[in-house]
Amino acid sequence: MEYQRAFLSNQTNIVPQPRWKPRPPTAAAVPVTSQIIEYSSEISEYFLDEERALYSSRMYMDQQPEITDRMRKILVDWLADVITEYKLHPETYFLAIDIIDRYLCSHRIPRSQLQLVGITSILIAAKHEEVWPPTVNDCVVVTANTYHTRDVIDMEREIATSLRFKFTVPTIYPLACRFIEIAAPPAVVKDAIFLLLESAVHCYPLLRYLPSRIAATAFVLGSILFFFNSNQYSGSSISISQFWTNELVSATRGLTADEIKPILDELLIFSQKMCSSASKLQAIRRKYLSPKFHSVSALDFPSGGIIVK
16 A cells, blocks of 8 residues: 555544544435425526536546546545544535545646645535534644645635635535435435445546436446345346336436446446455445445445346
């Protein structure tokens, strides 16, 4: 793991105890839209409009001379451990990754600043989503004092002004929560969906798809993953349409199984590698091996060949 230390000064699982009040741990994340059911449809409609305007192009790696896809994966994995250790909301995690990607779309940064961008994005997202966000000093400590307080403050100002303080955005998390609200799957399926959402944000190539498409794919694949490991599976092919109902098609303005299939194939291969014990990035696998999340990262993944439209 020397490669990780080359640009991430602090390794996972050496996060100090937070000095702010974290939320109580829960067995599974609660869909945000379930708390405001009367507005959830309107919020989803707004997000579907907004994603087309905001995410017309998110592929930026060719413009970054020092940053690579692998470095981004390592950063995202490290931030997953930070979020877990500090018991921050999943909304904070997904918003932070979104902030990182939007900032890197328009700004070239040296390799030495990637972790600074990452932890500052956590700080900004936490201020937006949390009742008790971390302090600037907490962000400095978690990077093993690689950066100074002034570095984080300056980067926070730079990112916030560059993105014009636009932080109410359609990340894949609230969109997936809307699908969960509609379908009402059992808790183990929800955990499988959340596992795949967290896996998806590690995968830079998926940024070429709109968030609603990625969220829909994680929803379908999570449902398939549970079905494949249940006694209901008979060994035959599995149809996407079995889980992507007409109501969900309507909720996404006509997203079809044909459109989901290529994204699903890509996410399936990537997530299978992420959940392997041989993977060098273990934050997601370790988290979802816990009985609290029904040990969904230990489930067997189906081969892409048995999944049909």
